[in-house]
Amino acid sequence: GESVGLHLPTLSVQEGDNSIINCAYSNSASDYFIWYKQESGKGPQFIIDIRSNMDKRQGQRVTVLLNKTVKHLSLQIAATQPGDSAVYFCAESSNDYKLSFGAGTTVTVRA
Amino acid sequence: NAGVTQTPKFQVLKTGQSMTLQCAQDMNHNSMYWYRQDPGMGLRLIYYSASEGTTDKGEVPNGYNVSRLNKREFSLRLESAAPSQTSVYFCASSEEETGYNEQFFGPGTRLTVL
Numbered sequence: 399g400e401s402v403g404l405h406l407p408t409l410s411v412q413e414g415d416n417s418i419i420n421c422a423y424s425n426s427a428s429d430y431f432i433w434y435k436q437e438s439g440k441g442p443q444f445i446i447d448i449r450s451n452m453d454k455r456q457g458q459r460v461t462v463l464l465n466k467t468v469k470h471l472s473l474q475i476a477a478t479q480p481g482d483s484a485v486y487f488c489a490e491s492s493n494d495y496k497l498s499f500g501a502g503t504t505v506t507v508r509a
Numbered sequence: 510n511a512g513v514t515q516t517p518k519f520q521v522l523k524t525g526q527s528m529t530l531q532c533a534q535d536m537n538h539n540s541m542y543w544y545r546q547d548p549g550m551g552l553r554l555i556y557y558s559a560s561e562g563t564t565d566k567g568e569v570p571n572g573y574n575v576s577r578l579n580k581r582e583f584s585l586r587l588e589s590a591a592p593s594q595t596s597v598y599f600c601a602s603s604e605e606e607t608g609y610n611e612q613f614f615g616p617g618t619r620l621t622v623l
Contacts, residue, residue, distance in 0.1 A: 407549075430610060441513075441599050441614035442552070449609070487551055491610050496567065499551030 408504045417475040419503050421488035424469060428490040432497065433462060433473045436485045445473070445486075475505075483507045510535050513615035515600050521621045522590045530585040530618050532600030539605040541583035542567075542612060543575060545596040552599060558583055560605065590622045 411417045423431075429450040434442035448455045448462045448471075455462050461474040471488050485504050489497040516531045534541065539560045544552040544567075554567030558577040572594060574586045583602075587594060597619050601612040 432611065434614075439617075441601075441616050444611050444613070447609065447611060489551075496554060496557065497610060497612060498568075499553070501549065501551045 406503055407501065408506070410506045410508060411478050412508050413478060413480060415478055417473075417478045417482065417505060419473045419475075419486050419488075419505065421471040421473075421500055422469060423471065423488075423490050423500075425490060425492055425498075426469065427492040430491040431462070431464060431471050432489045432491075433460075434487045434489065434499075435482075436487065436502070438484075442487060478505075478507050480507050480509065512536065513600055513602055513613055515598075515615040515618050517618060518616065519619050521623065522587075523623050524591060526590050527586065527588050528590065528620075529587075530598055530600075530620075531582070532584065532615060533582045534600075534602040534613070535581065536602060536604075536613065537580070538602035538613075539580070540603045541577065542601040542603075543573070543583070543585045544599045544601065545569065545594075546599060546617075547596050555585065555598075587620075590620075592622045594620065595622045596620060 432447040433445040435445050436442045446457045446462050453464050459476045463472045485502040487499050487502045489499045491497050513534045542557040543555040546552050553569050556575040558564045561580045564575050576584045597617045599617050600615045603612045
């Protein structure tokens with residue numbers, strides 16, 4: 399069945415460095431992908447999304463890359479800050495209503 | 510705008526008790542969702558409502574019922590709570606946009622069933 403997963407459950411990064419969070423998906427019919435950030439005790443917060451007709455999309459300090467050939471998605475965070483410490487989830491959808499979430503990667507920023 | 514609000518924030522139940530989790534959104538969104546999140550796992554969809562008057566099962570609907578009361582409100586009911594339903598419950602909403610489905614989440618309800 400479909401699954402969305404992240405390669406590593408935890409990531410430790412030095413403040414100021416760039417972070418790369420990876421995600422693999424198995425449903426080749428997925429056409430929409432989204433990254434969420436979840437801070438402790440809060441609900442997920444939208445970061446950035448991308449459609450399958452694109453392979454790169456940039457936001458403020460974040461870039462999402464999509465490689466449909468190997469079914470891989472990544473989130474790059476530039477100049478990581480302490481406020482970036484959180485759990486990051488990727489999610490995918492093959493229709494307009496339902497998202498399937500991965501298990502999440504916990505990012506810890508070292509001062 | 511408050512966005513998506515959920516009540517209560519915390520709840521402790523005994524096995525067999527019932528309760529309703531409330532969710533409301535003020536963004537005039539058509540679609541609403543209920544998820545549960547267990548430790549170390551992503552969110553799993555319980556039920557969703559694509560539009561007012563419709564509801565559909567998600568990935569883990571057993572033990573739950575929902576009501577789309579109006580466009581703003583979507584409630585989740587546990588008729589007979591079980592310890593396996595101990596979890597954090599999130600409500601979300603989204604506009605009905607073809608091809609995009611950014612969902613906005615509430616702060617969550619932390620439920621413990623003893």
